[in-house]
Amino acid sequence: MTSIRRLMIANRGEIAVRIIRTCRELGIETVLAASEADIDSVPARLADRTMRIGAAAPASSYLNIDALVTAAIEARVDAVHPGYGFLAENAAFAERCHSAGITFVGPDIDQLRAVGDKLEARRHAVAAGLPVVPGGSVTTLTEAQSIAGDIGVPLLVKAVAGGGGRGMKLVRNIADLPAMLDLAMSEAKAAFGDPRVYLERFVASGRHVEVQLLGDGEHIIHLGDRDCSVQRRYQKLIEEAPAPGLPEKLRAAMHAAAVAFGRHLRYRGLGTVEFLVDTLRSDFYFLEMNARIQVEHPVTEAITGLDLVAEQIAVAEDRPLRLKQMDVHWRGHALECRVNAEDAQRDFRPSPGTVRTAIFPAGVGVRVDTHIESGARVPPFYDSLLAKIITSGADRAESLHRMSTALGLCHIEGVETNVAMHSAVIAEPDFMRGGVDTSWFAGCLTRSQNKVP
């Protein structure tokens, strides 16, 4: 067992504040690695010490492995907590920490590698017996017709070398398959120099539901699920736990699948298995695994009463899990709204600057995770997350009611925020009913824009 007495936080913003808070409760001394732009930030003021690691640009600071490892060695820390984003899932960074004799608060290096590559992760998921989006790679029309017969229509023809929506064809009618396949293959060859394609079932309506895992390499438990379907361009905006209105059988199957995946990897640390729930078929598929603490972890903390950062640190210290599955209890419901410095009225244009006033809600069932207070600077170099408003209650209705009040009490001046947008979204009847899919928010935006003359 390696006891952590001094820990470096290789991150910034609200997650740095969050990690410092737990370290303080655990009696761990904190060293914040801060860029030039963050040298006077709230986490820098809260940390026991702050080290300059480089210029404001992430490449020179929060992504600068040499500078971070040098600083960690100099500060004689026992461990480095990478937070989320930046180098949180970077196997090379974990390896460098490891060779310097510093504990990386995260899973083992081979586990980072196993889940870091999407195809590799999918291979592991199949090996662990998890459902993946049905499909397969094809080279001939006969193969394509055979696979199409298995997965049905609508289906997608995707270029192996494609990505981000490029090189994708939707086939609604099986009769169109030969023509679409020809087209997809010749386009793939022209665009990517690689004619390989694969077929995949098209999920017309999907929800993003994820399962929180905690493992010590030996034992793996789950801490329940979260729904993160309210997204804009793959960025999550609102999360909740538990996922509302899931058939209990489906929920239990997803929990079991996530644990099976963790067991297959002998996972050691905190991680999240993301699933796509096909709402029409009431089925689910493995998407990917995130091998780190997540932005939305507070909703799980709110309904389990656990401190996930503390559990993560305990595992990093090589301690066996302190919880058994039967010790995990869920109470009530929690929601989280991500307050971003962006102008929702102007196509979510980022709004850096100096926060003149920052007044946040407080009270029973209200938690605010933030690095923002009056006078705080929001530098243009990093993401726009200002605060996370988390509310919990005995049930979803109470949690929603508290969120509505809490958002109304937010008062942030100096930068534009999306608080008013959140207030409008959570008052939408579809959202209040619960269980919207990942395309809902975009549609909701279009409808609200059409309302404006």
Added chain:
Amino acid sequence: MNLTHADVEEILQLLDASPFDELELETDRFKLILRRSAAPQGGWTQQTETRSKAKVVASAPGKATAAAAAPAIDKDDGTLPVRAPLIGTFYRAPKPGAPPFVDAGTRVTADTVVGIVETMKLMNSVMAGTAGVIVAIEAADGEFVEQNHVLMRVQPAT
């Protein structure tokens, strides 16, 4: 110590039942203002101020920042800044009265010494960082500069 989320919740429960509308808590390290909202739906707000100062320790400036990526071009004119490696007094010449290391128009290599920054009696050479021509001197001899202050600009050789 700092207040935890649970502490604040507990204080608010006490306040909620009290006739008071505001609580101000002030220590050397932080200030917290809890206020009852006048809005019809009620509720409380919090405003915090972290008063402690950041205890910044310099991380081996040479080592850590040398590892950084190539300097970014921060002006549209294609010139690159030569920055102060640390906080201190900038000198353009090796000693008082001597001719300056460089002037506008001087050709430099990445390793050419273009100035000195004195910090706590230690002289730190400032290197051009890029091969090219000095096009502008932006800090005066003897000026106290912050770390990363732009001292001069180099037009990189093409």
